[in-house]
Amino acid sequence: MDRTAWTELPPAARESVEKHTGPVDHADTADKGVMSRLACTLHSHSGRVFLKGTRLNDAEAWMYDYEARVTRCAPRAPRVLWQVEAGGWLLVGYEFLSARHPGLAPGSADLASLVDTLTAMSAAPWPGDVRKKPLHVRWAGFFPDGHTHHLEGAALAHTDVSSLNMIAATDGIRLLDWALACPAPDWTDTAFAVVRLVAAGHTLEQAEEIARRVPAYRAATPAALTTFADTVCAVWESRAKVDPLPHRAPLIAAARDWAAYRAFATA
Numbered sequence: 001m002d003r004t005a006w007t008e009l010p011p012a013a014r015e016s017v018e019k020h021t022g023p024v025d026h027a028d029t030a031d032k033g034v035m036s037r038l039a040c041t042l043h044s045h046s047g048r049v050f051l052k053g054t055r056l057n058d059a060e061a062w063m064y065d066y067e068a069r070v071t072r073c074a075p076r077a078p079r080v081l082w083q084v085e086a087g088g089w090l091l092v093g094y095e096f097l098s099a100r101h102p103g104l105a106p107g108s109a110d111l112a113s114l115v116d117t118l119t120a121m122s123a124a125p126w127p128g129d130v131r132k133k134p135l136h137v138r139w140a141g142f143f144p145d146g147h148t149h150h151l152e153g154a155a156l157a158h159t160d161v162s163s164l165n166m167i168a169a170t171d172g173i174r175l176l177d178w179a180l181a182c183p184a185p186d187w188t189d190t191a192f193a194v195v196r197l198v199a200a201g202h203t204l205e206q207a208e209e210i211a212r213r214v215p216a217y218r219a220a221t222p223a224a225l226t227t228f229a230d231t232v233c234a235v236w237e238s239r240a241k242v243d244p245l246p247h248r249a250p251l252i253a254a255a256r257d258w259a260a261y262r263a264f265a266t267a
Contacts, residue, residue: 003029004038006051013087020082020093022046035179036064038089041096048098049081053091061090066130067179068092073127074156074181075120076174097176102168104200110168115213117166117173118190122216124156126183135159135184142238143231150227153185155216161192163200190217191228198254204261222266229255229262 006014006027018024021044030039037054054061071077071094078095085091102110126132136143136151143151158165159180167174190211197207211217217225233255240248 003036005029006038006040006042009038009089010087013084013089013091016084016086017042017051017091017093018044020084021049027051038091042093048096050078050094050096051091052094053089056085056088056090063179064090064092066132067177067181069130070127070132070156070181071178073124073130074158074175074178075124076117076172077178078174078176097167097169097174099167099169101163102166102173104163104197106201106206110173111210113168113173114166114193115210117175118161118193118211118214119216121158121175121189122155122186122214126154126156132182135182135188138182139231139235142234143227147227150221150224151185151231153188154183155186155188157182157184157188159184159188159192161189162196185220185224186216187214187220187225188228190214191220191225192232195232195251195254195258198258199250204258207258222262226259226262226266229259233259 006024006029014024021042023044025043025045027040027042030041036052037058039052040050042049042051052064054064065083068080068083072080078097081093081095083090083092102108102114104110104114134152135157136148139151158175158178159182160177161175165175165177167176194207194211197210198204202210233252236248236252236255240252
């Protein structure tokens, strides 16, 4: 997506933001990781703020409001500091988190913190006042008839737990970018993490062993996990046909291996 720079915003939009931040000295536009019309770090005398936004007449403007509402309820998420509409723009200020992305490879010191974060996330209920298609509806058509109940749930699932969406902060791993969150089983994000762990170099056995440290995943039925593994593989393969981005290939390979592993485990 073509990015809009802070200095390209209408004066009314910048003035509205600066009522919260004070005068902005400069802004660094994000170069990766956030698919937003505007995504930048604002530097002011009061500190740094991460700013996301889009034009109010953008067809996807509702997603920015939705993401902010979900983020306010999400565990291990950056704080939503303020939200403004001015100059034809919807702009949301988030807590700036300054740290590295965690490592997911075997032996990483971040794995214990990952388990803690996944455990905290599994306990969060979906906010009842936010409407969003649940996972079993989002993935309709990709799993066999009669398996809908395996993917039904009312937990708040992030659904995109890549290392680029994580920050290894001093108080543990924090998750960014909640735009794809939806209601789902409480073990969903841990299941997504299994694929990420395999893609990062873990064996299938090692990845599932780490996942089972999360109580919600450990309590999930084998059939439900197998349905998830089959379905996420099918969903990602379908996306790759439409949009064959390079980063999809290793994830799809990991998902295929996990689906085969799960099929054998539940045979």
